[in-house]
Amino acid sequence: MSHVSSSLGRRLISLALPVAFMSLAGCQDSAPASQTGGQGELSPVDELLLASVKVALPPPGVTPADLPDPGSQGARLVTTHCIACHSLPSPASHSATDWPRYARRMWLRLDRLQDSLNLTVPSTAERQVMLEYLIENSLQVASALPSGPGRDFFRTTCTSCHDLPDPKVHSAEDWVAVVRRMMDHMQEIQGRSLTPEQFSRIVLYLETASGA
Ligand code: HEC
Numbered sequence: 067m068s069h070v071s072s073s074l075g076r077r078l079i080s081l082a083l084p085v086a087f088m089s090l091a092g093c094q095d096s097a098p099a100s101q102t103g104g105q106g107e108l109s110p111v112d113e114l115l116l117a118s119v120k121v122a123l124p125p126p127g128v129t130p131a132d133l134p135d136p137g138s139q140g141a142r143l144v145t146t147h148c149i150a151c152h153s154l155p156s157p158a159s160h161s162a163t164d165w166p167r168y169a170r171r172m173w174l175r176l177d178r179l180q181d182s183l184n185l186t187v188p189s190t191a192e193r194q195v196m197l198e199y200l201i202e203n204s205l206q207v208a209s210a211l212p213s214g215p216g217r218d219f220f221r222t223t224c225t226s227c228h229d230l231p232d233p234k235v236h237s238a239e240d241w242v243a244v245v246r247r248m249m250d251h252m253q254e255i256q257g258r259s260l261t262p263e264q265f266s267r268i269v270l271y272l273e274t275a276s277g278a
């Protein structure tokens with residue numbers, strides 16, 4: 067266990083193991099991290115850790131058929147390896163610049179958790195294929211934003227989960243549906259959404275800036 071040097075790594079493993087063991091074997095008190103809890107209960111620190119991890123997960127709703135180029139090797143690998151712990155992430159949820167650091171966090175988890183949790187660990191070549199697929203289908207980022215009312219509000223609101231989206235990727239009428247979907251994500255991930263006035267302000271800006 068010497069390679070598990072960070073306390074977060076230890077904590078995640080100690081959190082995952084007892085839960086799995088208890089539900090499988092009904093075993094008692096094999097949980098090093100659950101000192102204060104009884105059978106199946108988490109300590110307050112573990113509860114907080116688990117809750118905070120769950121706040122930052124990819125939102126539900128993406129199916130394998132929704133992935134771009136669903137028959138490609140990249141899509142198939144993502145479908146195999148990226149649903150073990152959370153919902154299927156959309157490649158469009160992050161920009162090309164951001165994907166490498168997200169992927170790195172996922173490789174870390176796969177490498178550290180593999181022994182105890184029976185995860186299928188992708189090879190280095192498979193990781194490369196997945197990363198290239200995610201980057202190729204990533205969120206298109208705005209280079210310059212045309213001025214107009216609502217620009218600053220768009221910039222702050224639409225960068226809390228991913229990079230700044232390019233207003234030109236959708237036509238004026240398509241933006242309404244996309245922003246509504248983003249409001250669902252906000253509700254799911256951030257526990258808040260936009261007021262009708264804020265919704266209109268962003269949609270009006272996007273309609274102007276989309277140029278269509
Ligand atoms: C071993 C479990 C595990 C696997 C397998 C896994 N993830 Fe994650 N993922 C997590 C955890 C835990 C978090 C929350 C903490 C964080 O963001 O690092 C997370 C968060 C994320 C986020 C951040 C949510 C967001 O959009 O801001 C993205 C993106 C993501 N995962 C993508 C992937 C991709 C792509 C794969 C497949 C290559 C993958 N994950 C495989 C555990 C996993």
Ligand code: HEC
Pocket residue numbers: 124125156158159205223224225226227228231232235244245247248251252253255256268
């Ligand atoms: C709470 C997190 C969150 C916020 C805030 C957010 N997004 Fe997203 N965005 C996502 C996720 C998750 C995806 C990938 C899944 C999807 O497409 O629904 C995504 C994908 C996208 C995409 C690429 C997919 C497509 O349909 O073109 C665009 C464009 C986009 N967001 C625009 C916006 C805009 C505009 C805002 C501000 C109103 C915004 N996002 C705010 C989470 C968020």
